[in-house]
Amino acid sequence: MNTMITSPRHVSSGFKVDLSRGQRIDRVSSEWFSRPDDERYLSLSDLHRAVSARTERARVRTVETADIRVEATRDNAERLSLIVPGGREPVAPTHWSYGQLCSLVGAPANYMRQLPAPLAAINLQHGLLNHDAEMIKTLEMDDGRVELRAVTGPDYGRIWDRDLVAAVMSIAGNGTGDTIWKVPGVLDWSTMTHNPFVDITKDTTTLYASDRDVFLFLVDDTHPIEAGRLPNGQPDLYFRGFYAWNSEVGSKTLGIAAFYLR
Incomplete structure (x- = not known):
C-alpha cells in the first residue's frame, strides 16, 4: 500500500505521536541520561563560547617520546x-591523556x-x-595550570570542537528556536503528545x-510531516532531526547522522 507523505506544516501547539512505529535510537537517549550538569549547555552560543575558550588556550607540539620526562614529588x-x-x-x-x-x-x-x-x-x-x-x-591547555589533554600520532588531523559547533550554528542559529532547528521539545508519556514549545533547561x-x-542533537519539531493516518484517524506525524559529534582529543571521529523522529 502506498503512503501519502505531505510537506512539512507549521504547528502552534503539541501533537500526538505513535512510538510503536519506527525504532529507538539509543545513542541520543544515552547521552541525555549520562551527561552531568556541567556538560550541558542551554544554547549553541553558550556551547560555542565554552569550546572556543579552550581552543584559544590550546597549544600543539610534536615531540619524541624518549625526550619526555615524568616527575612526581613527595609533596x-x-x-x-x-x-x-x-x-x-x-x-x-588528564585522565584521558594519561590513558593514551x-x-x-x-x-x-x-x-x-x-x-x-x-x-x-x-x-x-621506563616505558x-x-x-x-x-x-x-x-x-596542551593552559587553564591556570598547564594540562596535557591528548597524545596522538604526529599526523593526527584534528578538527576542533568549536569548528563543528560553528558549522551547525550556520544553519541552526542559537538552537533555541530562532531558526527551524532547535533543541527538541518534550514528550508527555501519559498522553503521547509531543510539545515543541517548552523552555530549555x-x-x-x-x-x-x-x-x-x-x-x-537538534530537530525541526515545529514543522511535522504527515505520513498517513493513525488507527484512530488522527494524522501520523514525524519530524526531522540530526545529531553530530566530535572529539579533538582522539576519543572519537567527527560524525553526523540525520533521521526522522517521533
Whole structure:
C-alpha cells in the first residue's frame, strides 16, 4: 500500500505521536541520561563560547617520546607531571591523556592509576625510554595550570570542537528556536503528545560538551510531516532531526547522522 507523505506544516501547539512505529535510537537517549550538569549547555552560543575558550588556550607540539620526562614529588604523592620538550612548565596529564600515554608504552592504565604517583612515574618513564622512539603530537591547555589533554600520532588531523559547533550554528542559529532547528521539545508519556514549545533547561537540553568530546542533537519539531493516518484517524506525524559529534582529543571521529523522529 502506498503512503501519502505531505510537506512539512507549521504547528502552534503539541501533537500526538505513535512510538510503536519506527525504532529507538539509543545513542541520543544515552547521552541525555549520562551527561552531568556541567556538560550541558542551554544554547549553541553558550556551547560555542565554552569550546572556543579552550581552543584559544590550546597549544600543539610534536615531540619524541624518549625526550619526555615524568616527575612526581613527595609533596603531592597523588599527582605526577610531565616535562615536555619546548615547554617551560610541568604539564599535568588528564585522565584521558594519561590513558593514551599508558597505551603508548603498553602499560595497563587502570593498574597504573592505582599506584602511588612516584611509583607510576618510574614505570611510565621506563616505558617512554625503552619504547621504540617515535614522534607524537601533544595537545596542551593552559587553564591556570598547564594540562596535557591528548597524545596522538604526529599526523593526527584534528578538527576542533568549536569548528563543528560553528558549522551547525550556520544553519541552526542559537538552537533555541530562532531558526527551524532547535533543541527538541518534550514528550508527555501519559498522553503521547509531543510539545515543541517548552523552555530549555539543564534537564531538557541536548547540547553537550566534556573535556574529551562534543555532542549536539537538534530537530525541526515545529514543522511535522504527515505520513498517513493513525488507527484512530488522527494524522501520523514525524519530524526531522540530526545529531553530530566530535572529539579533538582522539576519543572519537567527527560524525553526523540525520533521521526522522517521533
